[in-house]
Each structure stands twice: as C-alpha cells, then as structure tokens.
Amino acid sequence: MKTVLDVRNLTTRFAGPSGALVAVNDVSFSLGEREILGLVGESGSGKSVTLRSLIRLLPSMAGQSGEVIWQGRDILNMSPKDLKAVRGGQISMIFQEPTTALNPVLPIGLQIDENLRAHTKLTHRERLIRARELMDLVGIPEAARRLSEYPHQFSGGMKQRAMIAIALASNPRLLLADEPTTALDVTIQDQILKLILDLRDELAMSVIFVTHDLGVVAATCDRMAVMYAGRIVETGTVADVFAQPMHAYTRGLLGSVPRVGTERSPLMSIEGTPPSLSAIPQGCAFHPRCDFATEICRATQPDTKMLAAEHQVACHNSLAVVKTGSPVR
C-alpha cells in the first residue's frame, strides 16, 4: 500500500498562563492510500490536537515540531499560501460538534460555496450545481431548498452530513474526521459511518478517524492508534489490537466495555483518571493507573517497539500484558 502521509516525531506545545503544556508528544505514524486509521483515546489525550497539528490549525501560541510529510512535502514548513491550498483542498477536516462547527449565521449553501471558491475554478453556476451534487452525495434530500437554509434549521445528523459535504467539496485526498459521530444517535451514527466508508471507496480517500468509541473503531477502521496523555502508546491493525492488546492501557480500555454474558458484574475498570497534560507523571504516563507497573515504569518513559508485524507498542511490560491474555473472551 502506498503511504500518503508520514508523521514523524510530531510534538505540539501550548504556552499557557500556567506554563507550557505538551499536548502532542513525539507522535509518529503513517497512513496508506485508502486506509482508515482510527485514533482512539480518552478525552484530553491529544487526539484533536494531533489532528489539527497535521494541518497547522492551531492557535498562535502553539508551537510545533517534527515532520508531517504529505505527498513528499512537509506541511509544517509550507508557506501560508501552499498551506491554504492543502487545507480544505487536498486535506479536509470534519469536526466533532456539527452544531458549533457550522457558522450559525451563514446559509449552508454559502458555507459549501466558500470551499468550492477557494479550491476549484468553477463558475458561479457550476458551483451551485456542484453544491447540489454534494448534498445528494451525503444524502440530504431537497438539496436546492436546503442550500439556502441555515444550520439551525437542520437536525444534528443533517448538520453532520452538511459538514461532510463541505469537507468533500474539493475532492480531498485525505479526510480528517474528528469524532464525527460522537454527538449523534446510534442509528444516525451508523448511517454516517457507512457514508464515510462508501465515500472512501468511491473517492479513494484516506481517512484519519478520531474517536473514543472502540465499537466505532472495530466497525470502520483498518488500523488503529491508541493515545494516552499526548503519546501514541499502541498502533496496529484493528484485528490485531482487538485480538491481543499489548499495552496495559489498551487492555484496560477494552476491558471497560461491558460485554455480553457478564451482566451486572463489576467491569474491568482502570482506576484513577487520565492525567492532566500539565501534570504528566514521570516515566510512563500511565504507571499510576497501571496494574503491571514496575520500577522502570516509574523512572523512564518507554520507547515504541515493534512487537509484531505492524504492531507497535510503548510499554515496558508488554510481555506481561500479553501473558494475561486478552480481556475479550
């Protein structure tokens, strides 16, 4: 499979009033053509910042280092002009909350048109036609009328579809989807996930799919990366990771999900709460919550190791984790 995106040692810091904070810490991964990569992790683990860092969509006080190689060019070093062409053009993004991500005071049509204007050479008429096509593509009926309506006149699922339509306007090669279904109902989530899968097939896009729902990963992604406290702690194909998590955290996550047959028994929870990024524990960030933690975990941060084909993990005690077996029976 051809690699389209190569992220190496991506680090993002925020300078805040209470000191600097590393939101994304030395993250590396790559993405193949037509591949869907799931980025999972709990709230605040840095998923969104990672995604936004890829296209430098960060506030001015943020500092970035590392490389994001897109079609042979490092996005982090691009001129603003080139970046503008990449953003929204070759790489599009959809956001978690359709309600807040669509500008409430502009009609949907205009919000689509903006993207078409910025990235295509179509005439006004052609853009109008294209906008209707896009609405059809994402499954919004009565496109012509809907285009002149405002976001508040759309239901949540419709808004998410509209946002996808905006993102697809420029025929992107890569779609960054930041929890595109979290705010939606299961039946609608189901529709949207399937829409994204269909579009991936039709348009031959690659997708990075941020979510904290393991079910969504299992149902849609090819590969997955698990983030904890700003780092990627485990990467692998979805099948591999679900079959045998090698990081204690991944294992805990999988165990936290209720399963059939264990009704009303205690879940295998991870004690404690994820650390605040401004107070990351020394050594392995997960060690205070980890059942497998040993001396070394408290002292040094584990490197990322390739333990099986395409299966990488950053854990000192991954062997012990593997030995206890999968939480999934």
Add this chain to the structure above:
Amino acid sequence: MPLASFILRRLLQLIPTLIFILIVVFVLVRLLPGDPTSAILGDRALDADVERINRQLGLDRSLVVQFGVFVQSVFTGDLGRSISLKVPVTELIAQRLPITMLLTGMAALIALVLAVPLAFWAALYRGRAADTAIRGAFQVGLSMPVFYIGLILLTVFGAKLGWFPVGGYGDGFIDHLHHLFLPALTLALSLSAIIMRNLRSAIIGVVDAEYVQFARAKGISARLILLRHVLRNALISTVALFGLSIGTLLGGAVITETVFAVPGAGRLMVDSIYGRDYPVVQGLTIALAVLVSVTFLLTDLFQAWLDPRVAR
C-alpha cells in the same frame, strides 16, 4: 411573513410603553415646583399677571381635564403650542429633533469607524502592547466628562487649528456635517469605548469558536474569515448594545449640544424643563420615545439579519 409580523408585534408592544410614558411625563412635569407662567414671567411677575396668564393657558383647569386634552391632542397628532416660544410643538420638534438625529447618527458612525477596527486589532493582539494601549486610550475617552472633552476639542481643532467651526450648526447639509463633526466626535468617544470593549470581547469569544476553526480548515482567506465569520458573529451581541447606547444618546446629548451650541432637541428639552414648558416637554418626550423605539426596532432587525436564529 415573519418579518412583518415581527415588526407589527414590536409596534403593538410600543403602545403600552407609550401610554406609560405619557402618564409619567404628564405627572412628572406637573410635580415640578413652579408653573410655566412664573417660570416665564420670572421675578417681576405680579400675582394678577400670573393668574391671568394661567387662565389663558388653561392651567387653572383640573389635572384630569388637562390630561384629557393632552391625550386627545396626542392622538390627533397635535402636540399643542409651546408656552414660552408660542409656536406649535410639532413645528419645534420638526426643527430640532432632526438635528439631534443627525448628530447622533454621525456620532454612531464615528464610534463604529473608531471602534470596529481597533476592537479587531486589540482582540487579535490581546494581552500585547497594542491591546493595552488601545484599551487604555478608550478608557480615558470613557472617563472624561463630556463638557471637558468638548471644550478641549473645540479649543484645539476649532480655535487653534481652525479645522472645524467652533460650535454652531451652519447652513446647508455639508456645512451641518462640518459643524457637527466635533460634537459628534465628543459623543462618539464614550460610545466607541463601550462598543470597543464589547466588540473586543465578542471577537475574542468568536475567534476561537469551532466554526472559525472549521472555516480555517477550509483554506479560505484570512480576510474572509475575519469579515464573514468573525465579525458577523461578534457583531450580534454588540448590535443590541449599540442600539441601546444610541437610544441613550438621543435623549442625552444635552451637554454636548450646549457646549457646541448645537440647537438640538436635547437642549430644547432642558430649556423646556427649566421653562416648565409642559407641552414641549411632553411632546418631545413622546417623540424621543418613538424615535428610540424605532432605533431599537432597527437594531433588532439588523440583529435578526445578522443572526437568522432570532427571526422566528
């Protein structure tokens, strides 16, 4: 049609408001110590003169009868005659109110021209020196008594530099504008400070909004983002405040009008209160109330245009 119904509803709401104002102003002016006659005749008036003139003005009638006459005249559009100036009140209002409207309008415009770009600047560079300087400067403008700013502007730009006339109203529209610039600027300073503050924090609230991020993710130009996505949303909350402030200005430009010798409605109002010119105070209050309500209505409409969510 929602717009028409919106306007109609607002106009209907105006009725109780106006009735309330009608009663309050009628009672209020009559509670003022002294009466029009002795206010006009002054110290030399003899009792017989006062009585005779009161009788001529109908001020010896009972309050209920006077109120009846007043209400009736309001509904027939005739606001009576000025007691001291002896001309119809409607004529006076037609003469003086447009001047205040022009003054206020100019002040509003100047305030916007000052406040909007600087609010952007301050918001986008918040916490930096530019932000501090801009906010500091506006604060000084906000804290200075109007008559003081007025005199300083007059002295510097009027008398010393000669760029603007020293007070007055002038003849002809262009001349009016020229004459009203300094007083409008004076009024605008405090208004723009309020607008700037509000808009700045609105912009700060908006620049990091998800939809602005999303717009940036689309790769459209920074100018478009600021004007279409940021400004429009930031203005929504500011517009209401702006309308409110203009409303206040309309009735509160007295001191500026005095300092700059602008023959506006504010001065007429104060002179009439001092002169116990009941018909003028009453008529002008009603006119101002209607005008202020129309201003509010316009700002509401503008707000509804900016923000499709409010138009139901």
Add this chain to the structure above:
Amino acid sequence: ERGGVMTYGRYTDSLFLDPVLNDANVDIWILTNIYDTLIAPSKDGLSLEPSLATEWKLNDAGDEVTLKLREGVKFSDGTPMTADDVVWSLTRAANPDNGIWNSLDASIDKVTAPDAGTIVIKLKYPDPTILSALSVFNTAIMPKAAFEAMPGATDKEKAEAFAQKPIGTGAFMLDSWERGASMKLVKNPNYWAMGEDGKPLPYLDGVTFEIIPDDATRILKLQSGDIQGAEFIPFARVAELKADDKLNMELFPSTKVNDIIVNVRPMIGDRENPLSDEKVRQAMNYAVNKDAIVQVVTYGVGTPLTSFMATTTPMHSGTAPLFAYDLDKAKALMAESKYPNGFTTSILTLAGNQDELATATALQQMWAAIGITLEIKQVDNASRTDQYRAGTFDMRAGAWTNDISDASQITSYFAYSPTIDALHSGWKSAEVDGLFVDSQKEMDPAKRAEQFARIQDIFNATGPTIPLYETPYPVALAKSVNGFYQIPLGNNVFREAWMAK
C-alpha cells in the same frame, strides 16, 4: 466704508418678538432694533432723546403729553407710519389685559391724534414717569393694519402670528429665525435716521445672532473670528480678553445691581426665621467683605453698592459703600441679637450660574465667621421663582436691571410693599410706602429726588437685602466692530454699529 454683517453671540435665544406681550430680557434687549418708540433713552440712560417723536411736551399739571411725530417714517414693509398706528400701539400697550408691562403705562387714560402729526396722551393723574415710559420698548409703534390682518381671533393669537415676521420702524427687520440656533436681522431700507456721518442708518447690512449657551464656547468662537461680538463674558475672563489685542473688551455701564434678598418674615412656614431679626441682618451685612466679593466674583469689574439702586439710575443717592466690612461690629451685633450662637440658614442660587455660586460660596465662608451656617441650594429658575413668590425661601441671590430710565421701577419692586411685598421678602415700611406713592405724582424733580433719597436711606439701613455690587455689561467685540453699544437699561443698539467693508 461702513457696512457688513455682524454676527453676535448670545447666551440664549429670544422667545417672542412682540413688544407688549413678551416677558423677558432676552426679547427686550433685542426688540428695540426692530421696533422704535416715540422717545428713546439716551446712550447713558439718564436722559431722553427724540425718536419717532421729534418733540414732546408735558403740561404743567403733569397729566397730558403732546408729541409731534416725525415725518416720513415708514415701516419696514414700506407703508408709512400714521398717527393711527401710534394711537393704536399706545392704547394696546396700556391695556391692563395685555402682557406684564402695562403697569408702566397705568397712568394713560386716552390717546388721541388731533392731526396727522400730533399725538395727545391724556393721563388719569399726574405722572412724572410718563415720558420715560414712552421710551420703554412696550410702547413701540407697530403697524395697526398689518397686525390686525393677522389670523387669529384674539390679540394674543394675532400677536403670535405677527411676531413670526414682525414689522416695525426699527433699524433692522427680521429676515429669518431658526429657533435656538440663529436669528438673522437685515437692514431696514426704509429706516428714518441718519448717522453722524450724514449717511442713512443703519450702517450694517445685517446682524446675525447666534445662540451659544456655553460661555467658553462663545468666547472661543469670538476669538476664532466666527463671530464679532459676544455678550455676557464671565467676569473671570474680562482681564484675559482685555489683554487680547484682537478684541475690544467693553464694559458698558448698566443699571444692574446684585444683592442677596433676605426673607424677613418672622416665620417661614412653621419655622422661626432668624433673618427677621434686624440685628442679625446688620451683622450679616457687616460680615460681608464686599471688596473681597467684588474681587473673587467679578475680578474687580464690579463696584460695591452705595444704594440699593445702581449709580446709573436717576435719583440714585448715596456715596459710600453700604455696610463697610467690619467683622468686629458684626460679631458684636450678633451677640446682641436673638441668635448669639448663630444659626443655620440657606440661600437659593441659580443652578449653573457661576457668579451666584461664587458669591454664595464666599458668603458661606464670611458668615461662618459670625456663626452662621449657610447652605447653598442650587435650583432652576422656575423652582426659585416658585419659592420666591411663595415667600418660603430664606435668602436668594438677586439681580436687577431697570427697564425704564427712572428710579420708580426698582423702588416699586424693592421697597414699595404693595407691588411684590418688597422683593417678596415680607419687609414693609409705612413711611417708604407713603413716600413712594407721593413720588409717583410729584412733578417737581427736586422734591422727587428728596423723596427717593429718603426711601433709599430707610431701605439701605433696614431693608431686606444684603447689598453687594453693581456691574457693567461685559461685551467683547472684535476690533473690526465700531459703534456698537448697550445702554444701561440693557438694550443692544446695533443701528450705529459698523464694520469696515
């Protein structure tokens, strides 16, 4: 060449340009430029000059005046002035139902015109003031026909219509009037008088009044050359403007007196009034350092009063300032009074009037020295008049200017109790009342002067005022303005003013 249009800054606008029905100085002082009277006050206010009447005669009994009308006088609309107009105008002025000035003409019984050039005024009783009264604005001559052609049923309604576009024989006529902003007068081409240079008056092509309420702005406007004259210059700035070599800072003599009016009733409402004690009043008078007040309030422009009326008033008597400052005497008087430990009282001043405020503030300090606590209450004019007329005030700042070139007007208001209770103070002297009644019939000027001297002695010693100072009219003019003056009665006279063209 003489001419030009002069712009004059006024502090407030006129209200009503009818000579008979108007009620305020803002009208009076301007009216005389539009309307002429039969007789005119002289420039110094002390004597009379021919105007529309070229000569006049009061008969020996003092109850009939015969006047010869000037020939060829035309109204500003070109119609000739007739004896009929004169008879009508005077009759209207004297009608007790008209306005508030008719009392000046109360003695008039009947006005007739035996021939086209003669007017005979028959009086009800001998009136020593009648000639002066004929120089007062309310007896100005108006065109009867034009007035009566006005819409309206009553005299009042006609007057209101007429005053929108008044027609008189004055040097100027109203061109346009934007209320509260400006009033434009233009030269009356039909004006009858000739100037000292033999050319027809007025010299000016027009006079424009601009209303500039704020003192500082009015001065700024003068300094910047936008206007050529400004009235009511604050005394604080007289010295500064005198030093300005682009301006003439004029101080026209006036009949203006400034004093404090004291309520002398024993009780005010249900509270005892310390000011009714004559000793207290004397103490207060002695405790006031008039020179200091003249200094801090008028910046040396005023002079301490030597009588309750100004030195420019005919029959004024008195040579030395009243109640020369003597704190010891004041303290002694206080000790003798019913209030040896002092008391608290109040003074009403006009809100926004810096002079009154400054005076009151100074008095507050000065009276504190004799144990009197003075509260200053700034109120608007109507409130003050209300308390004044009701007699519920303690003290108020007062100022007076004569409208007529005679001592009788001021005396009737100040001292003669039947008019307004001696400045609404409740003060009453039977002797003064008697003297005043006599003086109003006394045709012998010397005897009359004696009567007024006696009135002044009594009033000055025991009257209900704290006399302060008299002041001129401070008017600043551009150097280019010549020939403008204000007479002691306040009339602004533009007819001889000119600017180099």
Add this chain to the structure above:
Amino acid sequence: MNDIVISASGLRKSFPLSRGLIERISRQPALAVHALNDVSFALYRGETLGIVGESGCGKSTLARCLVRLHELDHGEIHFEGRDIAALAGSARRAFNRRVQMIFQDPYSSLNPRMTVRAILTEALSVHAMRAAAEIPARIAELLDLVRLPQDAADRYPHAFSGGQRQRIGIARALAVEPEVLVADELVSALDLSVQAQVVNLLLDLQQRLDLTVVFVAHDLRLVRHISHRVAVMYLGKIVEIGPSESLFTASQHPYTRALLAAAPELDPSKRSRKIAAKGELPSPIHPPTGCLFNTRCPYAFERCFTERPQLSDRSANHQAACHLTHFDEKDSVK
C-alpha cells in the same frame, strides 16, 4: 421482586412552543413538543430498570416526571400507591427525599459556588437527616461510600474530574437515604475508563443499600449490563419493555432491532455495510399518525399508518407495541 414501588400509567407531557401575539390573533393552532405520548410501566422494588432510546425520545422527560420536576399533562404516577401529583407539604418533601435523581452533566449538575461540604450539608439539613453536630461525620461517611478522599469535602466542584463529580452527585442523592434512584445518563459524559468505575460503584451501592434504580442511557451495551429490565422508547412512547436478556436476544419490535443493529460490534470481524435504520427521528412536534415508527420501519403496512399499536404481551414480562408479532428479513416491505 414483585413489590411495585412506582407505577406510571398513561403519562403524557408536551411542551408548548411559545406563540407570538400575531399567531395568537390569527388563531393558528398552538404547537407543542410531544415529549411523552402515553407511557405506562411499573417499577419493582430492588430492580434496575433501564430506559434506552435515541436523543429527544423523551427519556429525560420521563425521568424528570418521575421525580416531579415536571407536572404531567395527563396520566398518573403512583409512588407506593399514592399519586405523587397530589402530594403536598411534608408528604411531598418526603417523596422528594425518597426518590432521588442523578443528572447527566457532571459539569452543570453541581452548583459551582458551593463546596462539596456545603452541597451535602444542605441536603442533610433541609431534610433534617442528621442533627447539626453529626453532619460532619455523615459527610465523611458519604465520601467514603462514593470513594472520594476526605479532603474533597472543602473543595469546589471545578477541582474535580468528571467521574469525581458524578460521585459527588451520587453522594448528594444518597445523603438523604433514598429508596429510588433515577439516574439520567449518569455516565454518558464520562471517559470509558471512568465510566466503568462509576458503573461499578452504582452496582455496588445498589446491592448494599437495596436501591431501586431507573437507569436512563442511550448506550445499549451499558443498559444491558446494568439492568434487570429494559424499556425502549421511541418518540415519547415505550415501544418495548421486558427482561434484559430476552429483550436483547429476542427483541419484539423493529425499532429495537434497528437500534441493536446500529450499535457497532466490538468484534472487528463482524462488520456489516448494511444501514440499520434509514431516515431520522420525526419531529416530536408533528409525530406521525398510527405507529410512531412507521416512517422508518421496513415492515410497515397499512395498519401501521392508521392505528397506533399498544404494548401487548409477547412472553413473560415482555411486551412490545407492534402490529406484527414475528417478522423476518424477507417480510421487509422494501
């Protein structure tokens, strides 16, 4: 387990939309959101009743009605046999004490200006649960109960993570020693790992304190895990209710089936590209006539558009509101 604590019958609740003067003058019909459309069920002592459904289907409204945060338009709720709408004064306070609610949003459900101690003290003293002197000891006990450190008492809510805040909310509810807990989306806002902690806590407390729980959630797996019985709601109506096991394995309503199918499988090998349910929830302002699900139901036939099906027995304790009793993929109309 057969002791009914709360029984609800025929509950209806709608929220009128505000109408302008013009609309009123022109006599346009009053519009309303029909949040509950004839809901009936019984809650047994000691059980956990799960309530699931999509957003806006009326779950929270139902929960709020149970604690009388809303007054019903129609229908009755009986608590221990007494109509709660008729309760007043001390009886009402007692009801409010014995039936407690815990809220979804860990951020807005605690007063940010009150410390944990103030929050708990208020609950304890208003209901006079303890004498003033015993309150501190009780607070310590409660913190222990929900496994919060003792030093938490004097902190403000903003000092806590979401999971901890939910514990505070639980502590507040437990402070007044209730018998019924209505938990509205208790863990929906929490992280996966923390969710498990709170679920475990709830299970444990229920056991120890013998609580009856109404557990409202949209996460099917969670509801299945926690509940003895489950009710599925659609557009303000319970469309299926029954024991957890049979409801999830042998669901009797097409909507329940769609819901189950739409929830992604945790097993990557069981992927499907088939869409579980087409379309969206109809507007609760104009709910469909006939069966509420008819706009999305693959099995809908004429009767479904004219007659609204009522809950009817399918097996022991298991009821569903559908005109069909068994259906198959091939019965699907489309």
Add this chain to the structure above:
Amino acid sequence: MSVAVSRRAAIPRPLIFGGVILAASLILAIFPALFAPYDPNAFDYAALLQAPSGTHLMGTDNFGRDVLSRVIHAYTIDMQIAIFATVFPFLIGTVIGALVGYIGGFAETLFGRVVDAVITFPFLVLVIAIVSILGPGLMNMYIAVGVVGWVFYARIIAAEVKVQKRLDYADAGRAMGYTHLRIIFRHLLPNAITPAVVYWMTDMALAILLGSSLGYLGLGAQPPAAEWGVQIADGKNFMATAWWISVFPGLAIVLTGLGFSLTGDGLAEVLRTKK
C-alpha cells in the same frame, strides 16, 4: 484516588492595578484630611489662581483654595457617588431580576414592558425632573439614578438566571425538594451575579461621570463640597489662564474610572475562570 489539583490561577494584572487604584481611592476617600495639605474650603484672597508650586502642588483656584486638597477631599464625595448611586440599583435590580428570571412567563413579559418604558424614557429628563422636584443634592441624585438604574441590573440578572435555571444543578435543587427561594438566592444568584458585578464596576465609573455632568448643570454635589465635576465646571472659565483648576480633577476622574474598569475586567476574568 487523588483529587485533581486545581491550578491556582494567577490574579490577573488588571485586577491588581485596578484594585490598587481603588484601594488608594478608598483610603483617600475615608481619610482625606490625612493627606490634604490644606483645608479644602479655606479661601485665601492673597493667593488667588496661583500656578502649581512648592506650596500648592496643584495650584489654587479662584478663591485661593488649594486644588490638591480639594481633589483629595473630592474623593470622599465622588467615591460616595460611585457607591451610593449604584448600590441600590444593584441590590434592587438583582432581587427583581432574579425573581423575574426564575418565574418567567407573565412576570417576564410585564418586566419587558417596564424595561422598554424605562429605557425609552429620556434619562436626563427624568434626572433633571426628579432633582428639580426633590431639590438638588446627592441624595436626590441617587434617587433619580436609582429609579432608572435598577432596570439594567435586573435585565442582566434575569437573563443570566434564565440560563442558570436550565442547568442541572437547579433541577437538582428542585428534585431535592428545596424551596424556590432557596434555589433562587442560594443556588442561582451566586452563579448569575458575575456579569452584574462586572457591569457594576463600569456603572460606578459612569456614576462619577454622571455626577460630574450634573455638577456642571448645578444639580449634583452642592458647594462648598469639593467634587471633581464641579471643580472642572468651576475651572472651565480658567482653561486658558489657570488650567490646573480643571486638569487635576479631570485626571482624578480618569484615574478612578480606570480603576473601576480595570477591576471590572479583572473580576470578569477571575469569575469566568472560576467556573
């Protein structure tokens, strides 16, 4: 398990600066005599209109009064104006606003009409009329301002209470069986009051300005009391010859205004991050 550590937010700089200015102002207002070198009302005919010098740091006015002493003594009155002209509107407006916001419905409609009437009524007419009716002086000015001022607070509070009452903690209170009054004043109000407090700060600065405007019209503080607005109005005639009479009180107004609005900004920041 440990409680997440709350970051102790640094006190925002505006609050520090504003607080220092206001603290200093309050000290001057309470103990003016300690700082004023002269009796603020004592005339000195020998020293009229003296320029600033060693003996009179800010010069003297037209009565020979020491400008510095008057500026200092004016703190007493102006701070009093700032506080009393606003505290009653604040309190009344807060209570009414809280009730209206909580009750909603008809109360809100009625309140809306009252607000309309008050804000469309020309403010100055009301103030001048009330002061003319009751007589001049600060007390009556407070009344006049209060008649109108409460509306703005009530509006702000009502809007905020409306937002707050929809939050779960308000429902939690109700579900706990708490009384409405307890919920309104113990729970909602503390959370709703922030914008009103911030507005209060601005309002105090505006009150001083209004006081000075009324002083200009002669309706505010009565002499001999030193008040900045009155001082400036007094000094107006001397702008060209004795600028110090008006400039120093002017600076005092600006500085105090700055103090209030910095404090307002700072408070807004603190109270916002507190949530």
